[in-house]
Amino acid sequence: MEADAGINRTVLTEFVLLGLVDSEELQPVVFVLFLFAYMFTIGGNLSILAAILVEPKLHTPMYFFLGNLSVLDVGCITVTVPPMLDRLLSHTRTISYDACLTQLFFFHFLAGNDCFLLTVMAYDRFLAICRPLTYSTRMSQEVQRALVSVSWTCAFINALIHTIALSTLNFCGPNVVNHFYCDLPQLFQISCSSTQVNELVLFVAASILAGTPVVLIITSYTHVAAAVLRIRSVEGRKKAFSTCGSHLTVVCLFYGTGIFNYMRLGSIDASDKDKGVGVFNTVINPMLNPLIYSLRNPDVQAALWRVLVGRKSLS
Numbered sequence: 001m002e003a004d005a006g007i008n009r010t011v012l013t014e015f016v017l018l019g020l021v022d023s024e025e026l027q028p029v030v031f032v033l034f035l036f037a038y039m040f041t042i043g044g045n046l047s048i049l050a051a052i053l054v055e056p057k058l059h060t061p062m063y064f065f066l067g068n069l070s071v072l073d074v075g076c077i078t079v080t081v082p083p084m085l086d087r088l089l090s091h092t093r094t095i096s097y098d099a100c101l102t103q104l105f106f107f108h109f110l111a112g113n114d115c116f117l118l119t120v121m122a123y124d125r126f127l128a129i130c131r132p133l134t135y136s137t138r139m140s141q142e143v144q145r146a147l148v149s150v151s152w153t154c155a156f157i158n159a160l161i162h163t164i165a166l167s168t169l170n171f172c173g174p175n176v177v178n179h180f181y182c183d184l185p186q187l188f189q190i191s192c193s194s195t196q197v198n199e200l201v202l203f204v205a206a207s208i209l210a211g212t213p214v215v216l217i218i219t220s221y222t223h224v225a226a227a228v229l230r231i232r233s234v235e236g237r238k239k240a241f242s243t244c245g246s247h248l249t250v251v252c253l254f255y256g257t258g259i260f261n262y263m264r265l266g267s268i269d270a271s272d273k274d275k276g277v278g279v280f281n282t283v284i285n286p287m288l289n290p291l292i293y294s295l296r297n298p299d300v301q302a303a304l305w306r307v308l309v310g311r312k313s314l315s
Contacts, residue, residue: 017095105163112209119217125221129224254281257281
């Protein structure tokens, strides 16, 4: 710890992350479970990505966005879980100030990108089902790339704003963070400076990143549901609802945990509930996404099978 009173700068050089469990006996169990979850998530998402790349049937806008979502899921779990596993393996709980800010930046960059991308995927389903005659022109490759580029750019700006705002705070007292990765609500609680501006920035950003996409997604799927119910073919309705149901499941899991975590900044003490939400955000959601999309989608299942057995598509 550096002594530098009177200057508005960080005086702590590291934080102590308490992790998920206090018991030494449970730490090996946590290590094995999270290592398995990490390997399963990486394998599942990379398999989805490989299937999309090699299967011509999946060269469509919906799967282009799904491939981007898989990349984000791989990044999100990689930012948080391997450092935690390393601390468990080395029996240390410290993380440097710079590493903490770096982890926070990339986590919010990837999670923020998820917000925008899920909205883009809802818009894609709206065009495909409600505007089928103009779908190919409205969702051309140029439009797809532009939507993804805007998503990445907006997420980058959001993460950069939070990181810069956090870097202006002083951390001169307790350096113990009751979490297993660096995140804004827990760091606010140990700051020696006033966090009112930071909390306002987070509240506004969370409202925009959560509120606006949720409204757009609900609006899109309201039109989609009305259009699907007008389809006379039972098989057609079933296929449309299956595709949309997968996306809606991911949306509910992602936004449900995110809203709980970032829209209740009045909580003074970090709790185990925050850790549970963190596990959902960083581990469960990325791990479930490949299962949700592959188990409910015969095209993805067939493509995955061909990737695994090494056979090419006949179409």
